[in-house]
Amino acid sequence: MLLADDEAMVRAGVRAILARDPAIEVVAEAADGCEALDAVRALRPAVALLDIQMPRLDGIAAAARIHQELPGTAVIMLTTFGEDEFIGRALREGASGFLLKADDPRELLTGVHAVAAGGAYLSPKVAARVVAGLRSERMAGGGPARNAVEGLTGRENDVLTLLGAGLSNAEIAARLLLVEGTVKAHVSAILGKLGVRNRVEAAIAAYEAGLAGRNRRTGA
Structure with missing residues (x-):
């Protein structure tokens, strides 16, 4: 590094x-x-x-x-x-x-x-x-994020939920019984559909869309 x-x-x-x-x-x-x-x-x-x-x-x-x-x-x-x-x-x-x-x-x-x-x-x-700021934004309305997430497939939604919990691609693959390359493809598709540039922005979108409540791990 x-x-x-x-x-x-x-x-x-x-x-x-x-x-x-x-x-x-x-x-x-x-x-x-x-x-x-x-x-x-x-x-x-x-x-x-x-x-x-x-x-x-x-x-x-x-x-x-x-x-x-x-x-x-x-x-x-x-x-x-x-x-x-x-x-x-x-x-x-x-x-x-x-x-x-x-x-x-x-x-x-x-x-x-x-x-x-x-x-x-x-x-x-x-x-x-970050969470405090996002909570305020959600109280004011998190519609755009929810609308964007609605365009994801079921599997992409699963990946986004775990991504929002801070899991790496390898951890997501193990959790969903997928190969890591498939997870990478899903992450790339998610970034494109949500119009975000990286995993952190995707995680923020997951929170704004209400997926954070389903997360099993925090810290990301």
């Missing part, structure tokens, strides 16, 4: 946390968004962990470029800024995870594994803010 933060002390601390897990390998570090983008282009890591405020190119702009050019690399934002504006922008631009530097270090390891496996992950504090 790639680790990008403009503060060397922060990078050292995060790298020390990641080193606790032998399944996670940091293949490169970057001190700004341009360096991060270049490293992703050269190394194609499974995950890019980006700070938001970095020189030359901020983390959210870098996330957008990575999502557009190199969708095989999932992006997690790791920041001190948990304001709704930053969360919303990051998710809209293609981030699959959003973690706070004040979170328990175990959240970082859990989030990296979830995103690397094709899922999405929000730290509990961030998830609470």
Whole structure:
């Protein structure tokens, strides 16, 4: 994975946390968004962990470029800024995870594994803010999301429900007794039909449409 933060002390601390897990390998570090983008282009890591405020190119702009050019690399934002504006922008631009530097270090390891496996992950504090915002939107009317979900097939609806619960493609395949390639095809079809760009936006659409009540796992 790639680790990008403009503060060397922060990078050292995060790298020390990641080193606790032998399944996670940091293949490169970057001190700004341009360096991060270049490293992703050269190394194609499974995950890019980006700070938001970095020189030359901020983390959210870098996330957008990575999502557009190199969708095989999932992006997690790791920041001190948990304001709704930053969360919303990051998710809209293609981030699959959003973690706070004040979170328990175990959240970082859990989030990296979830995103690397094709899922999405929000730290509990961030998830609470997102859910609160979505609940307000649903009270004002969640018709568009419900109408979009109605256009899905029964199997796509099943996949979306589990995707909204934060399950990876492999976990969805095991739950529904499908091969992983079939799940990937369903996810691609779901994104197209819902008009969303990534799994996080699809999960949000699932919540807005009322599928969250059927979810069996939270955290994404």
